[in-house]
Amino acid sequence: MNWILLTPELTVLLAAALFLVLACLKPDPRRDYQLAVTMAAFAVAAATACATMSGDLFNHVYRVDLFSQVFKALLAIGFFLVIFLCDDFQGVAPSHHGEGYFLLAVCTLSMMMLASAVHLLAIVLALELSSYSLYILVFLRQEHRWGMITGLRYFLVGASASAIMLFGLAIIYGVTGAVHIDMLIQQLPAMMGHPMAVTGLLLTLAGFFFKLAVFPFHFWAPEAYQGAPNQVAAFIAAVSKVAAVAILLRMISMAQGNSDQLARGLIAMAVISMTVGNLAAIAQRDFKRLMAFSSVAHAGYLLLGMLCMTPAGYGAAMFYGAAVLIMKYTCFMVMTRVADDGRNLQIDELAGLHRRSPLLALALMMALFSLAGIPPTIGFVGKLMIFVAAMQKGYLVLVLVAMANVVVSLYYYLLVLKAAYLDEPAQVLPSISLTMPARLVAVAMIALIVGLGFYPTTLLDLVQAAVLRLP
Amino acid sequence: MSILTLLFYAIALLIVVATAMAVTRRNMVHAVLYLVLSFFGTAMLFYLLGAPFLAALEIIIYAGAIMVLFLFLIMMIRLKTLPGMFFPVGQLLPAILISAGFLVVSSVMVGRNPAGWAPMPAAQASPLAFGVYLFQTHWLAVEIASMLLLVALVGAYVLGRRVRGPSADAREEAP
Incomplete structure (x- = not known):
């Protein structure tokens, strides 16, 4: 077995092991933070260094190729960014910081495995591992009234989604007798006319829809975001979506595009997700709840790219997954910096942000413009690619619905922006001081959002090469 | 009717009765003990069907470890037995509807013509394999x-x- 292929996973595993030991020792938040950032930086380095490797591991259960490696690099970058945001880790009791880093590392590890696993057994176990570490991370919230109830509710919805997914997997196994993706790819496309196979595949996708917060499985999102510590909410909103995109692409590509029934099911979910997410977001006053409903809407856009079942659609969805990582992270970064005592931020509290910290206000503006799809930002390019892919398949009505949704979403994003730039605060608040590295990350995020909006070619070529590895 | 068939039905009856007792007992400790009995019956069933390893696992893990943990929990928490109906009516009605639907579907399936059905080949594996x-x-x-x-x-x-x-x-x- 070629262990070098596994370097990114092993680095993250090492980080997890380190923090398991540190959690047992006397807590020291300063030391824990510095170690965590170092380990996460190593993980990013390992993931980028291994980006072009390929091979099969663990008796063909684990596939390392460009598709999985690009996702692993994105996950590692997201892991690093979220860890970087934990410099004071408010919202989690200081005695639990070690456990927090441990769980973040385990969750990243399991999502990396999710991107690479090609055997249903490994996929299910990796998905469960990532879900369980997130449940406990939500529970770590210092204020009990948040962590306890939302953690439990998140767990219950997640467990139901897992049960539905296992039922679907049982049906797929019953129809095909195969559990390896390579075998399923040979058998499933011919069977897609069979109602059992379509039902099985849709039920299986339910478990992954839960991660992405697609319509019938989105009920956990607002409460989990609101109840989780701010950094954990950033992790759920930005990083876990990337893993969900990876596994959904792998599962949906199994049908090889010749299933109208599956496409119809996905179209219904995509349209309802967009509409419900955007309409519900208008009424929100809490920043994290707003972001949660905006996540539901973005899950709809992502699904729109995937349901085209063409390489262009898959590539667009993958590009948009990377865009969501950057945009959502930037929003949560601003929120975490403004709510520096770990409280839940109300949108009114953003008032006067452009005077308190011009850099954060600019980052927020760019991220919101990008989420709303205004050029020249990465969000605009992503949405454009998705709509182009859908138009190639002839889904004109679907694109029109999505565009109407984009207009609706612009309204509530601009409301947030109005609070940050035009509203005057009730009393004068002190300016927000940022450390040098925090400034650098904020500038880097702005540069990425705008830069990839102007020159998306590099990333686009990369994701299009990556999705060609899908069958 | 061979001795194995007789044994099978005896064990099946034991499981059904023990499980019925387990779900109807008000006293939690009694319920858990009946459930342990039902697990023992399931283990014997596995043994009869040619899966001794699975039978051992059933007793060691389910009856031995998990149920003993349940017993510990119940004894430590000291749940109060609540007066009145076990389920509220609002939950009872959907439960009855769903089980009635299940009954209809399964009786239709049992009543179908079994021509053309093939029995599944028995998969037997030693613990080592x-x-x-x-x-x-x-x-x-x-x-x-x-x-x-x-x-x-x-x-x-x-x-x-x-x-x-x-x-x-x-x-x-x-x-």
Whole structure:
């Protein structure tokens, strides 16, 4: 077995092991933070260094190729960014910081495995591992009234989604007798006319829809975001979506595009997700709840790219997954910096942000413009690619619905922006001081959002090469 | 009717009765004990069908470990038995509807013409063969499962510390 292929996973595993030991020792938040950032930086380095490797591991259960490696690099970058945001880790009791880093590392590890696993057994176990570490991370919230109830509710919805997914997997196994993706790819496309196979595949996708917060499985999102510590909410909103995109692409590509029934099911979910997410977001006053409903809407856009079942659609969805990582992270970064005592931020509290910290206000503006799809930002390019892919398949009505949704979403994003730039605060608040590295990350995020909006070619070529590895 | 068939029906009857007792008992300890009995019956059934390893696992893990844990919990928490109906009416009605639907579907399936059905080939594996297969072809899955248990352990630890109440946390943070 070629262990070098596994370097990114092993680095993250090492980080997890380190923090398991540190959690047992006397807590020291300063030391824990510095170690965590170092380990996460190593993980990013390992993931980028291994980006072009390929091979099969663990008796063909684990596939390392460009598709999985690009996702692993994105996950590692997201892991690093979220860890970087934990410099004071408010919202989690200081005695639990070690456990927090441990769980973040385990969750990243399991999502990396999710991107690479090609055997249903490994996929299910990796998905469960990532879900369980997130449940406990939500529970770590210092204020009990948040962590306890939302953690439990998140767990219950997640467990139901897992049960539905296992039922679907049982049906797929019953129809095909195969559990390896390579075998399923040979058998499933011919069977897609069979109602059992379509039902099985849709039920299986339910478990992954839960991660992405697609319509019938989105009920956990607002409460989990609101109840989780701010950094954990950033992790759920930005990083876990990337893993969900990876596994959904792998599962949906199994049908090889010749299933109208599956496409119809996905179209219904995509349209309802967009509409419900955007309409519900208008009424929100809490920043994290707003972001949660905006996540539901973005899950709809992502699904729109995937349901085209063409390489262009898959590539667009993958590009948009990377865009969501950057945009959502930037929003949560601003929120975490403004709510520096770990409280839940109300949108009114953003008032006067452009005077308190011009850099954060600019980052927020760019991220919101990008989420709303205004050029020249990465969000605009992503949405454009998705709509182009859908138009190639002839889904004109679907694109029109999505565009109407984009207009609706612009309204509530601009409301947030109005609070940050035009509203005057009730009393004068002190300016927000940022450390040098925090400034650098904020500038880097702005540069990425705008830069990839102007020159998306590099990333686009990369994701299009990556999705060609899908069958 | 062979002796094996007789044994099968005897054990099946035992399981049905024990499970029925388990779901109807008001006293939680009694319910758990009946459930243990039902697990023993299931284990015997597995043994009869040619899966001794599965039978041993059923007794060791389900009857032995999990149910004893349940007993510990019930004895330590001392649940009060609530007066009145076990289920509220609002839950009873959907439950009855769903089970009626299940009854209809399963009786239709049982009543179908069995011509053209093939019995499934019995899969029999010795513990050794099973273990070799599991740890050779699926050892990644075994490793992930072990990580899952580790996370569960950390979670139980964090949860357990939190349940002591906010005063306990406040005291920790004071120094």
